[in-house]
Amino acid sequence: xxxxxxxxxxxxxxxxxxxxxxxxxxxxxxxxxxxxxxxxxxxxxxxxxxxxxxxxxxxxxxxxxxxxxxxxxxxxxxxxxxxxxxxxxxxxxxxxxxxxxxxxxxxxxxxxxxxxxxxxxxxxxxxxxxxxxxxxxxxxxxxxxxxxxxxxxxxxxxxxxxxxxxxxxxxxxxxxxxxxxxxxxxxxxxxxxxxxxxxxxxxxxxxxxxxxxxxxxxxxxxxxxxxxxxxxxxxxxxxxxxxxxxxxxx
Amino acid sequence: xxxxxxxxxxxxxxxxxxxxxxxxxxxxxxxxxxxxxxxxxxxxxxxxxxxxxxxxxxxxxxxxxxxxxxxxxxxxxxxxxxxxxxxxxxxxxxxxxxxxxxxxxxxxxxxxxxxxxxxxxxxxxxxxxxxxxxxxxxxxxxxxxxxxxxxxxxxxxxxxxxxxxxxxxxxxxxxxxxxxxxxxxxxxxxxxxxxxxxxxxxxxxxxxxxxxxxxxxxxxxxxxxxxxxxxxxxxxxxxxxxxxxxxxxxxxxxxxxxxxxxxxxxxxxxxxxxxxxxxxxxxxxxxxxxxxxxxxxxxxxxxxxxxxxxxxxxxxxxxxxxxxxxxxxxxxxxxxxxxxxxxxxxxxxxxxxxxxxxxxxxxxxxxxxxxxxxxxxxxxxxxxxxxxxxxxxxxxxxxxxxxxxxxxxxxxxxxxxxxxxxxxxxxxxxxxxxxxxxxxxxxxxxxxxxxxxxxxxxxxxxxxxxxxxxxxxxxxxxxxxxxxxxxxxxxxxxxxxx
Numbered sequence: 001x002x003x004x005x006x007x008x009x010x011x012x013x014x015x016x017x018x019x020x021x022x023x024x025x026x027x028x029x030x031x032x033x034x035x036x037x038x039x040x041x042x043x044x045x046x047x048x049x050x051x052x053x054x055x056x057x058x059x060x061x062x063x064x065x066x067x068x069x070x071x072x073x074x075x076x077x078x079x080x081x082x083x084x085x086x087x088x089x090x091x092x093x094x095x096x097x098x099x100x101x102x103x104x105x106x107x108x109x110x111x112x113x114x115x116x117x118x119x120x121x122x123x124x125x126x127x128x129x130x131x132x133x134x135x136x137x138x139x140x141x142x143x144x145x146x147x148x149x150x151x152x153x154x155x156x157x158x159x160x161x162x163x164x165x166x167x168x169x170x171x172x173x174x175x176x177x178x179x180x181x182x183x184x185x186x187x188x189x190x191x192x193x194x195x196x197x198x199x200x201x202x203x204x205x206x207x208x209x210x211x212x213x214x215x216x217x218x219x220x221x222x223x224x225x226x227x228x229x230x231x232x233x234x235x236x237x238x239x240x241x242x243x244x245x246x247x248x249x250x
Numbered sequence: 251x252x253x254x255x256x257x258x259x260x261x262x263x264x265x266x267x268x269x270x271x272x273x274x275x276x277x278x279x280x281x282x283x284x285x286x287x288x289x290x291x292x293x294x295x296x297x298x299x300x301x302x303x304x305x306x307x308x309x310x311x312x313x314x315x316x317x318x319x320x321x322x323x324x325x326x327x328x329x330x331x332x333x334x335x336x337x338x339x340x341x342x343x344x345x346x347x348x349x350x351x352x353x354x355x356x357x358x359x360x361x362x363x364x365x366x367x368x369x370x371x372x373x374x375x376x377x378x379x380x381x382x383x384x385x386x387x388x389x390x391x392x393x394x395x396x397x398x399x400x401x402x403x404x405x406x407x408x409x410x411x412x413x414x415x416x417x418x419x420x421x422x423x424x425x426x427x428x429x430x431x432x433x434x435x436x437x438x439x440x441x442x443x444x445x446x447x448x449x450x451x452x453x454x455x456x457x458x459x460x461x462x463x464x465x466x467x468x469x470x471x472x473x474x475x476x477x478x479x480x481x482x483x484x485x486x487x488x489x490x491x492x493x494x495x496x497x498x499x500x501x502x503x504x505x506x507x508x509x510x511x512x513x514x515x516x517x518x519x520x521x522x523x524x525x526x527x528x529x530x531x532x533x534x535x536x537x538x539x540x541x542x543x544x545x546x547x548x549x550x551x552x553x554x555x556x557x558x559x560x561x562x563x564x565x566x567x568x569x570x571x572x573x574x575x576x577x578x579x580x581x582x583x584x585x586x587x588x589x590x591x592x593x594x595x596x597x598x599x600x601x602x603x604x605x606x607x608x609x610x611x612x613x614x615x616x617x618x619x620x621x622x623x624x625x626x627x628x629x630x631x632x633x634x635x636x637x638x639x640x641x642x643x644x645x646x647x648x649x650x651x652x653x654x655x656x657x658x659x660x661x662x663x664x665x666x667x668x669x670x671x672x673x674x675x676x677x678x679x680x681x682x683x684x685x686x687x688x689x690x691x692x693x694x695x696x697x698x699x700x701x702x703x704x705x706x707x708x709x710x711x712x713x714x715x716x717x718x719x720x721x722x723x724x725x726x727x728x729x730x731x732x733x734x735x736x737x738x739x740x741x742x743x744x745x746x747x748x
Contacts, residue, residue: 057636059632059635059636078635078640078642079636080638083635083637083638084638089636089637095630095633097626097633099625099626107622108622108623108626108634108639109638153637157638
């Protein structure tokens, strides 16, 4: 394969099927994540975006299909083994450890001793607030700070891929801007697979997109093309259309 | 959030204030001597309650498992420790067998990464584990065929009646000759290895696990094999050496042996019996109840339902009263003078053991990485796994730790209360009440709850005697405290709201 024409895939999700209990959530999701680019999963609530991330991580293991990360088959492995191959996960709803301090939350993510010391400068450069809050327990943080901590946690070990689930959820506009800056900065060194409802944020950050609907990938392509395809946006992303237009005017 | 914390703080302050007033009133009405004696008795009981409830609350907090086998593990710890202390022939008789099987199983860590990568046809993949299991059963049966376990269990019984001061080796009885015995651990080692082969699902590439820490695992296996050989070859010599040892040292060893045994038991139970049931929590309750019955019946089979008295270690045995602590340590007196009260020194040791255990848990939970991971796991185990931490093995460790603490409590209590199959049951009951009072999952709550209950029991007994009431009053007092605490704070003193 010629490397100049086609970027190398860091992650390949090939037609996976996932059940949660009796519910057939994913019925054929295929995603390719090229190295050193941001790829975004779009789709309505309940379409299966979060489940896709969790299936990659092995938290909700797929029953069929293949997942290949760094040329290794990872489906069927235990979640902690998959993660230790170099995947960072930022869950939705800011799932930080509320009883643990900011420092402990970051320490939790260490895979080897000294990971945090190694990356502390980079983390505090992205999120200066966290340095000030270092000793405070997680439940004393505001929503925005908790979200920053959740992202920072994924940056503690050396990761090749970051799975980020709805980083803008429930954030004030100014914080969304800050979060976008942070993700743009960290994407210079890491590959990112993003799930995002906020279409403005998604369209400004991501290079590639996938639309998931009813547990299937319906279409994919370059973000630059999607922005002009109002029909497609309307069909699968519905309410987001208006925000796009407002965003264009602004 | 902050408001909640303040509320919790206020509750505790009120609780302590009520306790202080009660203590003051009791002190005034009963006089110093009675108060000190009763309070120390209460602390002794409270320490024992804590040793049981500490494990209960840790296990519940992390895994939401109500462990009804906890009292039985307390009892098992007492039996193993008592056997080891009086005559270790039994412990050394079965140790090679257990260690041999565990060594065989340990091969799992190194063979699984290789076996899963084998190219095997589907039918062979199905056939191999079954074949292995059949061989395991045959080997285990061969290994325990004609094994005189009752005779072994009876060895320590002799010690109860004979005075061993003059000749500590008097009651050692000859064991099965090594030339025949060595086959048993050997078969069990093979059996364990084959079980590991069966469990690792040869040829199943989906089960692939990365070969991690290979050197460390091989070293561990090598160490275990050496241990097995040493235990097998010198099994009688070990018993002799232990019996010739200083009694205090032997007792300390007995504490370690019981704790280690509890750790092993906990690991086996969690991995084999509890783990498959995490998604069906109701069945776990039935499973733990079942385990407790099996343990009790096994003990009754081995040692009959009689109660035994374990001899106190020499440090707490010499007749006469010591005036000071230094005096006691020098002369090993059975009693000590505390504020004019003659108090048994062994009970002081139990109090000390309870407090040491509390300090140990506090340090573990607040100062170590493992404690941090456990605290995080209590809130969100899935996220802990998503950070690359093996949550399953953390569950195993915490379960084993809880069981080990119960076993340590058991051997700690053995010289103080009769050793019999049902000895753990009342402590388990009080342990559950303690955990409810302290708040499910909080070890600090368990500590304060345990001391409160112990004091309530002791003072309840005292007043029942003084006012010639039924002793049921003392037993009811703990439940009454639980009812009051639950009415005021439904989640317990340190519990979090659901």
